[in-house]
Amino acid sequence: MIERRTVSNRIFDAFNVILLFLIGLICLYPMVHVLFGSFSHPKELLNHTGPLLRPMGFITRGYEIVFANPNIWVSYGNTIFYVVVGTAARMFMTLLGAYVLAQDSFMLRKPMMIIFVFTMYFSGGLIPDFLLVSKLGMLNTRAAIIIPNLIATWNMIILRTAFRQVPASLGESARLDGAGDLTVLFRILVPTTKATIAVIIMYYAVGEWNSWFPAAIYLPGRRDLHPLQLILREILISHSASGNVINQSLEFVDQDAVEGLIEDVVRYCTICIATVPILCVYPFVQKHFVRGVMMGSLKE
Amino acid sequence: MKYPVEEGGKVTMWIPLSSVVAKYYKSLAENATVKQYVKDSGIDVEFVHPPSGQEEENFNLLVVSDSLPDILVDCNKYYAGGVDAAVADGVFADLTDLVPEYAPDYNYFLENNDLFRKLATSIDGKIYNIYNYKDVQAPYYHRPQYRGDWLKEWGMREPRTFDECEAYFQKVLEEKSGVAPYLLAANGLEGHFLGAFEIGGQTNGGLFFVKQGKIHHTFNEPRLKDYLELMNKWYEKGYISPDFTTVESKEEEIAKGRAAAAVCNTDGLFTLAAEMGIEVVTGPYPRINEGDPFHFDIFYFPQNGNPNAIAAKSENKELALMFLNYGFTHHGSGVVNFGETGVTWEMGDDGIPKFTDFALNNPDIPMSDAEYILRLHTCWAKYRYGDDISMIRNVANPETWEYRARWGVGDDPTCDNAYALPTLSFTAEEAAEVGRLTNDIYTYAEEMVLKFITGAESLDKFDEFAENIQNLGMPRLLELYQNAYDKFLAK
Amino acid sequence: MVNISTTRSHKSGFLPRLKKNFIQHRSLYLISIPIVLYFVVFKYIPMFGVVIAFQDYRPGLGILGSKFVGFKYFIDFLTSPNAIRTIRNTIVLNVYNLIFGYTSPIIFALLLNELRLQRYKKVVQTISYMPHFISLVVVCGILKDFTSSYGIFNDLAEFFGYERQNMLSNVDLYRALYVGSGVWKDLGWGSILYLATLSSADPNLYEAATIDGAGRWKQLIHITIPTIMPIATLQLIMKVGSIMSIGAEKTILLYTPLVYEKADIISSFVYRRGLQEMNFSFGAAVGLFNSVINLCLLVAANWSARQMTGESMW
Structure with a gap:
């Protein structure tokens, strides 16, 4: 791209670089805080005031404790299963749904859209959802985590909007060559909206990675199927003062319980272990944010 | 009642898993104390642990789907309208007629401690719950x-x-x-x-x-x-x-x-x-x-909280009561308060259990966790010994206890x-x-x-x-x- | 609704046209079957559960056995001395969120888009989306620490000549802290979709514009912004359509009775009620009340968006 390097342009660029640097710094802090906390010596950590700018001492005892927890490893495997299978299934359904909703020639497009959007606002709530899953025989099975949440309506709408931004001429010319709907969808629309699809895959994957509620509800008797986040949540809300606000079972956990100082560090370690892998997803998504994808397919 | 019971069997129990226990076990059943309790009482137990933080939802969904386990630990507060409503709605069983026969040791306390009876029964004197019984007042x-x-x-x-x-x-x-x-x-x-x-x-x-x-x-x-x-x-x-x-x-x-x-x-x-x-x-x-x-000053409650109910639709009501009753017998309360016999405690000459060195100086388990791992600090209803003799940290560090009692x-x-x-x-x-x-x-x-x-x-x-x-x-x-x-x- | 009445006015009736459309695009109908099936089974069948908002629902008795009480719990909520205040606070916080939480990812994405140093851009992007992944309990813990009277925010405030105070207990600062921390947590995460959309802009357009002598500002106005317009409109419609709802968790972690005046929202109020007394029906009634208002706002937002920009959800 040819750019005129005017003075105002340069001032703006410099300003932009600095501003984004500051934003990055602020955004980096919570992760750094947790990371440093996880290696800190519990006593020094307690004594420390203000932002954590380095680990207070250096120990790996917290990680040893977390890795000795038998629930962590099992749940790790479960989470990976839910993320991989769940994301694939959801993406497939979302592609189909978005495709139909993007077709002007499809007469039921509007009524269907209204029917779908309506469900974003009204739901029967926890109890009927649970009864349904239990009547379908999915209770305490992995299917209960994946099937009842097969489509996020909002993601489908985003994808539909992206599909509609693809010039109609692309699809039409393919159809003239005898391509069917699925061919148009997978050969033309998917490659041209790769960036948006990558984002939605990430939405689903991250959503699944962070999700704990369906497992808490639909897998009541199977701790061996619980995902990592549910275990993490249990560790986070146990004993910590802010956790107790959420944890109403406080009375059961005897109030005179005294926990070791190390627990604060263990909490940070657990967060790191549960967060770092999913953070690595973004660069793969980012790779697809390249200009000119649409052009490439046009020229094909 | 004689333990181990002749005709045993298995009961199921809904019980929140303490966060400390969750660090070591997937289920309370892995705890050595529980294993001994099962062996000595002759009644097997299977646990249903709700995810912590979701006890209320979990319990109510089990009610809705008619799949409650036999024994329900500390659930009164999760049912809309409380325990009386739960009995009226056919969720909890009315245990009044069953307790004298199947939980005689628990019944003994009801009959001999008037305040306990008042605190542990409904307004019209019915028994809906089995509670912890604790007859020594611990300093707050x-x-x-x-x-x-x-x-x-x-x-x-x-x-x-x-x-x-x-x-x-x-x-x-x-x-x-x-x-x-x-x-x-x-x-x-x-x-x-x-x-x-x-x-x-x-x-x-x-x-x-x-x-x-x-x-x-x-x-x-x-x-x-x-x-x-x-x-x-x-x-x-x-x-x-x-x-x-x-x-x-x-x-x-x-x-x-x-x-x-x-x-x-x-x-x-x-x-x-x-x-x-x-x-x-x-x-x-x-x-x-x-x-x-x-x-x-703090009110002295012989009824030490922890209400246990039995599901109205349970087919094991008698067995469930016999299981709970064991925690109110002399030997059973020793196990449920102090842990594995001969390992973490021994009966003293004065008839009061004493912790062993294994419990008091265990190098593998931090003191704060030992309460939940070497013994059962929180569990189903039991006769509860005083905290000064039944909590490992109070016995191991008497100065902590003195500090609290001052x-x-x-x-x-x-x-x-x-x-x-x-x-x-x-x-x-x-x-x-x-x-x-x-x-x-x-x-x-x-x-x-x-x-x-x-x-x-x-x-x-x-x-x-x-x-x-x-x-x-x-x-x-x-x-x-x-x-x-x-x-x-x-x- | 509009849709049906206009189709009726056409020469041929709705059904014959549907039939013709079906024959012409059979495969589209086929593809939509699993989608519709999913929505019917997993979304519409359980919807009968809304009746518990009109009942004195008791889990042991079930929906069929529980007593109907009509609008009792709606009245209960609306006549509560706290109803007006919680509704107002919910709306105000959401409006702030609309002003700051909605626009900040867009501006951030545009700034990133203007960055020429590609590697730097990627690093900033990756870092900025991290706070989204840190548990709310931890983020609120950090915030409490920073805003306490000895926290770093007070160090800064003192430097600028303000007196030390517990900022979260200051009723005038609460909303700023609540909204600000939300912006901080989701700035990068929210910008991802816009960045993805921007990458679909036609590079030829930028080239042509440059040749025509259009500066960066003009390119931004005429090419970049129109590219993200459809998604931005959609997001706006959604935000307007959720003005009555905010989850309780963050509020519960941050507020104290001292700031109820501006902090107490519908969901935290319902939560406190739940602590006093387990009651499914009350929560369901309040939820239904919110949903109805939200849906009305969504419909209105969708209509205005279509009038103004031509973009809409349906």
Whole structure:
């Protein structure tokens, strides 16, 4: 791209670089805080005031404790299963749904859209959802985590909007060559909206990675199927003062319980272990944010 | 009843898994103590553990889908309308007719301790729950606590009056920069201080109290103004930490030397203080004049909470009761309180169990976890031994226990629990009304109390406050409690 | 609705046209079957559960056995002395969130888009989306620490001549802290979709614009912004349509009675009620009340968006 390097342009660029640097710094802090906390010596950590700018001492005892927890490893495997299978299934359904909703020639497009959007606002709530899953025989099975949440309506709408931004001429010319709907969808629309699809895959994957509620509800008797986040949540809300606000079972956990100082560090370690892998997803998504994808397919 | 029972079997049990146990086991069944309990009672048990934080949903969904296990530990509070409604709706079983035959050891306590019977049965005397039974009164584990090393430094004793508190706070302010003299309770209502004004606040934080058979509530008392004036004065003078409403752990604030006094957990602060190398002391409930009578000490409950119910649709009701009953027998209560026989404890010559060295000095399990791993600190209903002999940390570190017991019964002769209120039960409709009124009144009052203390609202408006409390339904709330209390007395 | 009445006015009836459309695009109908099936089974069948808002629902009795009480719990909520305040606070916080939480990811994405240093851009992007992954309990813990009277925010405030205070207990600062921390947590995460959309802009357009002598500002106005317009409109419609709802968790972690005046929202109020007394029906009634208002707002937002920009959800 040819750019005129005017003075105002340069001032703006410099300003932009600095501003984004500051934003990055602020955004980096919570992760750094947790990371440093996880290696800190519990006593020094307690004594420390203000932002954590380095680990207070250096120990790996917290990680040893977390890795000795038998629930962590099992749940790790479960989470990976839910993320991989769940994301694939959801993406497939979302592609189909978005495709139909993007077709002007499809007469039921509007009524269907209204029917779908309506469900974003009204739901029967926890109890009927649970009864349904239990009547379908999915209770305490992995299917209960994946099937009842097969489509996020909002993601489908985003994808539909992206599909509609693809010039109609692309699809039409393919159809003239005898391509069917699925061919148009997978050969033309998917490659041209790769960036948006990558984002939605990430939405689903991250959503699944962070999700704990369906497992808490639909897998009541199977701790061996619980995902990592549910275990993490249990560790986070146990004993910590802010956790107790959420944890109403406080009375059961005897109030005179005294926990070791190390627990604060263990909490940070657990967060790191549960967060770092999913953070690595973004660069793969980012790779697809390249200009000119649409052009490439046009020229094909 | 003879254990192990001849015709055994298996019961299922819904029980939250303590976060400590979850670090070691996937299920309570892996605990050695549980294994022995099962072997000795001859009744096997299978656990259903709700995810922690989701107990309420989990329990109700099991109700809805008709898949409740046999024994339900500590679920009364999760059912809309409470335990009476749960029995009426066919969720919990009425155990009145079954207990004498299948839980004779539990029944013994019901028959021989009148207060226990009153506290452990419904308004019309029915048995819906099996509760913990504990016949020794443990000193309450929350107390006013101060920096012992500083008191010594200044030649002061632990404060017994508000004036002495002020003198100590003033000294902290002058001598220790960056330290907040006092961390007030987050809602501004320090239970341990309210009693000096005779305006309630059981030391465990409840605001209802009973005076000559009549129910009172802190928010309804004119002398609340005196208390608020004192707190407001302290706040203005800088005695009260500006962060008192948002502090996460008062014990940690004191341990790291950022605050000099608070009413908080004795065991927690004592352990922390030792680790951080500072000295702390407990004090009595401060009074206006030294030795003033104080009637709000913690109520002695032989019924030690932890209600266990049995599902109405369970086909194992008898077996489930026999399982629970074992925890009230001599040997069974030993196991459930002290752990694996011969490993963590042995029966002493005086018939009282004693921990072994394995329990007291275990190199593999930190003391804070040992309570849950080497024994069963929290579990289903049981006969509960005193904390001084049944908790590993109290036996291993007797000084922790002494710290907690100081200023308890006997050390403060003018202190009693005459005005303290037992737990009352309500019908489903009453419970709904109590819920609505309490929420409306507390939302308003807690905001105003804090505003009075911090000076955001002038205390000249106290009369207006008192009037608004009336309009929000305080008389009706008191009436509901009075009825429940009268029924309790009439039992 | 509009849709049906206009189709009726056409020459041929709705059904014959549908039939013709079906024959012409059979495969589209085929593809939509699993989608519709999913929505019917998992979304519409459980919807009968809304009746518990009109009942005195007791799990042990079930929906069929519980007593109907009509609008009791709606009245209960709306006549509560706290109803007006919680509704107002919910709306105000959401409006702030609309002003700051909605626009900040867009501006951030545009700034990133203007960055020429590609590697730097990627690093900033990756870092900025991290706070989204840190548990709310931890984020609120950090915030409490920073805003306490000895926290870093007060160090800064003191430097600029303000007095130290507990900022979260200051009723005038609460909303700023609540909204600000939300912006901080989701700035990078929210910008991802816009960045993805921007990458679909036609590079030829930028080239042509440069040749025509259009500066960066003009390119931004005429090419970049129109590219993200459809998604931005959609997001706006959604935000307007959720103005009555905020989850309780963050509020519960941050507020104290001292700031109820501006902090107490519908969901935290319902939560406190739940602590006093377990009651499914009350929560369901309040939820239904919110949903109805939200849906009305959504419909209105969708209509205005279509009038103004031509973009809409349906």
